Amino acid sequence: MITLRSDISHTELDGELVLMDPGSGKYFGMNPTGARMFALIRERGTLAGVLDALVLEYKAPREVLERDLKKLVLELKSRGLAETDEV
Amino acid sequence: MSRRYRAFGLTLESELDLRLPEAASDQPADVEVRLRSGDTDFPELPYSLGKITYGRAGDEILVRVPWAADFRVVKDGITIFPAGEAQPLSLALYLTGLILVFHLRLRNLLTFHGSAVAIPSGALVLVGNQGSGKSTTAAHLSRRGYPVLCDDAVPLVPGPLVMPGIPLSKLLPDAWERLSGGAPLDPALWDGVDKYQVPLASSQESRRLSAFLILSPQESLKEPERRLLKGREKFTALISHLQMISGLDEPKMAFEQLTDWLKNTPVWLLSRPTHRDSVDAVLSLVEEIITEAGK
Numbered sequence: 172m173i174t175l176r177s178d179i180s181h182t183e184l185d186g187e188l189v190l191m192d193p194g195s196g197k198y199f200g201m202n203p204t205g206a207r208m209f210a211l212i213r214e215r216g217t218l219a220g221v222l223d224a225l226v227l228e229y230k231a232p233r234e235v236l237e238r239d240l241k242k243l244v245l246e247l248k249s250r251g252l253a254e255t256d257e258v
Numbered sequence: 259m260s261r262r263y264r265a266f267g268l269t270l271e272s273e274l275d276l277r278l279p280e281a282a283s284d285q286p287a288d289v290e291v292r293l294r295s296g297d298t299d300f301p302e303l304p305y306s307l308g309k310i311t312y313g314r315a316g317d318e319i320l321v322r323v324p325w326a327a328d329f330r331v332v333k334d335g336i337t338i339f340p341a342g343e344a345q346p347l348s349l350a351l352y353l354t355g356l357i358l359v360f361h362l363r364l365r366n367l368l369t370f371h372g373s374a375v376a377i378p379s380g381a382l383v384l385v386g387n388q389g390s391g392k393s394t395t396a397a398h399l400s401r402r403g404y405p406v407l408c409d410d411a412v413p414l415v416p417g418p419l420v421m422p423g424i425p426l427s428k429l430l431p432d433a434w435e436r437l438s439g440g441a442p443l444d445p446a447l448w449d450g451v452d453k454y455q456v457p458l459a460s461s462q463e464s465r466r467l468s469a470f471l472i473l474s475p476q477e478s479l480k481e482p483e484r485r486l487l488k489g490r491e492k493f494t495a496l497i498s499h500l501q502m503i504s505g506l507d508e509p510k511m512a513f514e515q516l517t518d519w520l521k522n523t524p525v526w527l528l529s530r531p532t533h534r535d536s537v538d539a540v541l542s543l544v545e546e547i548i549t550e551a552g553k
Contacts, residue, residue: 189490189517191510
């Protein structure tokens with residue numbers, strides 16, 4: 172299970188994502204792939220669920236998508252923006 | 259004797275003479291500026307800008323400028339308690355240059371540090387780091403038929419609309435000399451630090467936000483360049499120019515409002531050489547941006 176913090180503010184701009192952590196006042200940006208992963212995490216809430224959707228949407232191999240997804244989730248976790256026991 | 263003035267889209271009725279455009283006497287006042295004598299009972303003010311301290315107390319913002327005055331700011335009024343030797347002109351400049359910017363916080367406006375000019379499609383907002391040439395570029399544009407809307411503080415309200423600000427451009431002495439060909443200025447317009455506050459062709463109408471322009475001096479450049487920013491880059495390039503006053507501004511509200519506006523507002527980065535001969539080339543690029551903003 173991946174749970175995003177509910178108080179994060181986020182907006183899509185030209186397919187990319189900007190988000191703000193209201194706790195620290197810090198801002199973060201994501202490229203279009205990161206933005207899509209973030210949206211899927213919000214929708215599906217599990218690593219496997221997000222990965223299944225990404226495999227259908229992107230031509231990249233599953234292993235590559237899984238590596239990039241885990242990297243993003245770890246980044247969110249290390250910044251205190253998400254909680255998960257999956258990575 | 260009170261007079262009525264216009265600033266930031268508001269009508270001020272003031273007992274203190276201000277360097278602002280006067281409003282019609284029958285226009286209802288939004289903000290009353292009063293002068294009072296005596297000491298204030300301000301509590302310890304928790305925030306500071308240099309030696310100026312400030313804080314919120316309920317619906318009020320309290321500001322202490324130790325060498326000039328204490329200011330009590332509420333939505334419909336500003337009360338000034340002058341320090342012993344404070345001159346009226348100094349009080350007026352603090353009121354228009356600082357206290358009104360604090361007052362905007364009570365009206366939920368977003369304020370950028372920059373300048374804005376009126377263009378045919380609305381308003382062009384110029385931002386950039388200190389010394390990037392915002393005021394100077396705006397002053398040159400005013401000479402080319404684009405009146406200055408604001409200088410130093412650019413207030414925006416949902417729409418988004420750029421509200422007219424203080425029609426005095428803050429110019430370094432050499433910038434004024436290049437702009438005017440050396441015309442003498444009233445010494446009273448000197449801000450006492452490093453700039454003149456110069457009255458230029460200005461507009462007092464609020465205007466739709468057409469575009470942002472970020473000015474970036476680059477020593478290595480020979481010719482100026484312009485580039486349209488996209489996605490997160492336009493947000494990250496702009497956010498540092500938003501005036502956020504600790505203790506008064508709500509970052510989440512500012513983030514949500516700004517990102518919403520950026521969905522439909524172009525953001526241009528104009529990198530320019532630092533040498534002075536580039537002014538005409540910079541202005542040509544800005545005029546291209548103004549033309550594109552109108553399409």
